[in-house]
Structures are given as structure tokens and as C-alpha cells.
Amino acid sequence: TTETYTPSLHAALPISPPPLPPGPPPPLALSLKHHRIHGVGGDFVTTFGDWGLRGEGAYVHTENPDGDRRDIQTPYFFYVLGVERNLPNSLSVIVQYYGRYIVNRYDTALGLPADGIAQYNALFTNQLDTVQNGVSLSITKKWLNDTLAFDLAGAVNFERTNGFVSPKLTYAITDVWKATVGGEIYKGEEVSQFGFLEDNSTAFVELRRSF
Numbered sequence: 001t002t003e004t005y006t007p008s009l010h011a012a013l014p015i016s017p018p019p020l021p022p023g024p025p026p027p028l029a030l031s032l033k034h035h036r037i038h039g040v041g042g043d044f045v046t047t048f049g050d051w052g053l054r055g056e057g058a059y060v061h062t063e064n065p066d067g068d069r070r071d072i073q074t075p076y077f078f079y080v081l082g083v084e085r086n087l088p089n090s091l092s093v094i095v096q097y098y099g100r101y102i103v104n105r106y107d108t109a110l111g112l113p114a115d116g117i118a119q120y121n122a123l124f125t126n127q128l129d130t131v132q133n134g135v136s137l138s139i140t141k142k143w144l145n146d147t148l149a150f151d152l153a154g155a156v157n158f159e160r161t162n163g164f165v166s167p168k169l170t171y172a173i174t175d176v177w178k179a180t181v182g183g184e185i186y187k188g189e190e191v192s193q194f195g196f197l198e199d200n201s202t203a204f205v206e207l208r209r210s211f
Helices: 113-124 196-198
Strands: 003-014 039-048 051-059 076-087 091-102 131-143 148-157 162-172 175-186 203-208
Touching: 175 196
Parallel strands: none
Antiparallel strands: 003 039, 039 051, 051 076, 076 091, 091 131, 131 148, 148 162, 162 175, 175 203
């Protein structure tokens, strides 16, 4: 049995700034602002024979701890617990449960046009519901001396019934050239993390050269 534990501390500015505050536009010019976040968490990894068990958890503190503003996400807890197994014939499977608890979540008044920006802010920051739960799955299968690989990834959020699936098939033509065909399919309620992206479902073909 091998065990690894890793604590962590994080402070950063989100790459994507939040939407502008709701309400009529002010007479002055506006600029986007990155609001600082602080995070603390840890993770662990252990094995039991052919089984692997891993998990992580974190608390993220924001500049809106009381939920008074609708243009800044509120603090939240995030946690993941996963099981993985390497099976014969180059097959591996990973299943994860993930959850999120939003602290002092503001009421987004969903469906009210006047509060549309607050609704989208909650949608983009994944704070539509106070408690969120979901399951993700990752399957990898390889053939032909590991030159042909099939990857299937997907996730389902229990709240608002939404999810995605992403199949991908990759062939190593040479040591430096790889060809890939795949897709991303999003489904769910219109006001949900993946349902909002349903029109962005796509298929793709890729040719990659490594240097």
C-alpha cells in the first residue's frame, strides 16, 4: 500500500473576470476587474492492490463572503473522491464523485430579465445551487502496442440534470505525428452548467506534430 498526502495553499486572481453588476449602465465608462480569491486544501493518494483511491478537498474564500454582491462569487467548499483500476489488456477506468457547497449563495432570481447578469454570473461560476453533486467517468483503452487509444470522458451533475460526454480516438502514426478524431456532447436543462453549452456540442479532427 502506498499513501501520499499533500496540503496546499492558494491565492490568485481568476483569469476570467465576472460579468458587470446588474442594473442600468452608469454614465461613466466601466472596466472589468479581477477579484482576488484565496484557497486552502489538500489531497491524498493511496493504493490497495490493483485499486487506487484518491481524493481532494478545498475551501475557496472570495471578496464576497456575505453574499451581498451579485457580481462576485461567494466562498465555497469543493471535494472529490475517486477510485481507479487498471484492468488487463491496457484498459483503465476512473470513477469520481465530486461535490460543492456554496457559502452564503445569493438568490439569483432566475427567470427575471432584470437579474439576467446575476443569473449568468452564477452560471459561469457554478453557483446556481447551494449544494451540488455529480459523478465523472474516464475510460481508456489501448491497442496495437499502445499506438491506438480510445478515451471516453463524461460527467453528470445531479442538480438540474445536466452532463457531457467526450469520446476520442487517437492513432500514433509515427513517433512525432498523431491523428485524433473525437467530439464533445453537452446536454441538460437550459439554465445549468452543461445545458447552457448544448449548442456548442461539436466533433473534431486533429493532426498533431510533436517537436
